Each structure stands twice: as structure tokens, then as C-alpha cells.
Amino acid sequence: MEKNFIDLPESRQQQLMAFDRLLTIMDELREQCPWDRKQTLESLRHLTIEETYELSDAILENDLPEIKKELGDVLLHIVFYAKIASENNPETGVRFEIADVLTGICDKLISRHPHIYGDAKADTEEQVKQNWEKLKLKEGNKSVLSGVPASLPALVKAMRIQEKARGAGFDWDEKQQVWEKVEEELQEFKENFDIETTEVIDQKEAEAEFGDLLFSLVNYSRFVDINPETALERTNKKFIRRFQYMEEASKADGKSLTEMTLTEMDEYWNQAKALKV
Structure with missing residues (x-):
């Protein structure tokens, strides 16, 4: 009206x-x-x-x-x-x-909201998501995953893929199962990388296993209500702040990072942490 x-x-x-x-x-x-x-x-x-x-x-x-x-x-x-x-x-x-x-x-x-504007029923967030994906398929989408933009950054794309798969009912039941998968992928990555010598055994396979490890960590993040993109960006910002603190503090002491040992730099880094920079 x-x-x-x-x-x-x-x-x-x-x-x-x-x-x-x-x-x-x-x-x-x-x-x-x-x-x-x-x-x-x-x-x-x-x-x-x-x-x-x-x-x-x-x-x-x-x-x-x-x-x-x-x-x-x-x-x-x-x-x-x-x-x-x-x-x-x-x-x-x-x-x-x-x-x-x-x-x-x-x-x-x-x-897309028949539970508000129609006769459908959806009492939980999960039911709303599942209804949403079913409606998209009825509208002509060939796959639940077809709505994930190809140009998304890989980390965001992994999260969206997993969310959409969950909307179709393809997901783990318990977060412990997901963490076990993380540990499994970590072990498979370690098997393709010699930790003692840092010599890559099989570069292509190691890359594939590292990708699986990241994907499984993103998956686990959903189960503990952590947005991996937000978490990583906050860590990026924290690292920048602390690194810039090292630059400024060492310069004030008449020193240059390029001429300092890692141990000396760690002292400034720990200062930044103590100050909650």
C-alpha cells in the first residue's frame, strides 16, 4: 500500500x-x-x-x-x-x-522473509538462514555456493563458503569435532614440512595442506563465534602499533632498528605489550 x-x-x-x-x-x-x-x-x-x-x-x-x-x-x-x-x-x-x-x-x-510476510515458520537464526538458501535455489541459483563472489579475498570467501554449506545442512555437529579436524590438518601439514631443517619436502603438497589448515581454522572460528577476518585485521593493527612503537622508542634512545639485534628489539616489543599498545 x-x-x-x-x-x-x-x-x-x-x-x-x-x-x-x-x-x-x-x-x-x-x-x-x-x-x-x-x-x-x-x-x-x-x-x-x-x-x-x-x-x-x-x-x-x-x-x-x-x-x-x-x-x-x-x-x-x-x-x-x-x-x-x-x-x-x-x-x-x-x-x-x-x-x-x-x-x-x-x-x-x-x-526472502516468508516468516514475516508469509506463512512460513522460522523461530531461530539457523532456520532463517536455511530458508534463505532454499529460496535462493528456487529463484534459479544452481548451487548453494553460487552466491559467493569469486573475487572475495580468500579468508572471507572461506568463511562465506562454510556459512552457506551450513545453511544447506552440511556442517559438523560439535566444535570438538572441528578442532580435531584442525589438529589433523596441522599434522598433515607437518608431514610435508621438515621442522628441524625447514626444508620443504613437497612445495605443492605443503601449500595444499597449509590451505586445508587455514580452512579448518576458519571453520572452527565459526563454532566459537569469532569472525576470522576481523580477528586477523585486529592482529594486523596491533602489530603495526607495536612495531611503530619500537621504531619511535628506539629512535628516541638514539638507536636504529636496522642496527639492533633481535634480542634488543624484543625489549622494545615487550615494552609495547606492557603498555598495551
Whole structure:
């Protein structure tokens, strides 16, 4: 049922007016700005990826003002893509606009939530996920895993593959079983790598076993409610902070990391840990 703008709560009217302002500015920039006129779907792609990572960083830092800013940048890109797609496109002949994008996602959300908008029953998160995957297959997906983007980073892709497999019922029952698999994969990796001499016995096989080990660790992370991508990125950030502390502290003492022994560097590293850098 359609609603009249005037009948909407004031807060919703303000939201719609703000969105209308963005659409108007986008129209003006596309017509008047040389840089904006030049952009294509392809030229924006790498910029969108960059903006998404900047949003991710802001979320990890729990920086709400920065999250707000980065959300604006991502929203701008969505509007920009829709604006370009609404123009004549002789290459594909396919056109759509922002209203089509919004209508499409609304229709999909309604169809994918029959427990809210239909007669289906789903009392748990797992039931919702299973229903979601079943509906996607009915919509034409050939495989439960076909919804995993090929260009995802490997760690994120492993997590999404496992989540989707779980949605289809293919998963371990207990986390102890998963940990046993981790230990099994670790042993298989060690069998392909001579720890005493660090000589690779079979490089290709060792790489394959290391991949299996990482995949099993990602799998275990799901069972203990740890996002492996988030965990690794937090460790990356922690390492950067502590390494930069070593650089600054050693420089203040008139020393250079390149001229120090590992034992000397460890003293600064332990300082950073003690200070919870």
C-alpha cells in the first residue's frame, strides 16, 4: 500500500528529503562537473572497493563519526551507479534507475522473509538462514555456493563458503569435532614440512595442506563465534602499533632498528605489550 508523503512521520519525511537532496546533487554533478561526467561503472569500481574498506576500518575502530562519513561515501557510490545506469547505454541497451534498485531490494527482502510476510515458520537464526538458501535455489541459483563472489579475498570467501554449506545442512555437529579436524590438518601439514631443517619436502603438497589448515581454522572460528577476518585485521593493527612503537622508542634512545639485534628489539616489543599498545 502506497503512502502519502504528508502522512508520514516527520522523521521519515526528513529522511526522504535528505535522500532527494542527494539525488538532486548527483543529477547536477553528472551534468556539470567534468570529473563526474567522465565516470563509468568500471571507473568507479576500484573506488567503491576502497570506500568499503575504509568503512570496514572505521567499524573496527568503533569510530561512529567516521562510520557516518564512510556510509555517506558508500551511499554516494550506489546513487552514482544508478545514475549512470539510468542514462542511454548503447553497449548493453539495459537501463535502470535508483527506484528500480530500491524496489528490487524491497521485493527480495519480502520474498526472502516468508516468516514475516508469509506463512512460513522460522523461530531461530539457523532456520532463517536455511530458508534463505532454499529460496535462493528456487529463484534459479544452481548451487548453494553460487552466491559467493569469486573475487572475495580468500579468508572471507572461506568463511562465506562454510556459512552457506551450513545453511544447506552440511556442517559438523560439535566444535570438538572441528578442532580435531584442525589438529589433523596441522599434522598433515607437518608431514610435508621438515621442522628441524625447514626444508620443504613437497612445495605443492605443503601449500595444499597449509590451505586445508587455514580452512579448518576458519571453520572452527565459526563454532566459537569469532569472525576470522576481523580477528586477523585486529592482529594486523596491533602489530603495526607495536612495531611503530619500537621504531619511535628506539629512535628516541638514539638507536636504529636496522642496527639492533633481535634480542634488543624484543625489549622494545615487550615494552609495547606492557603498555598495551
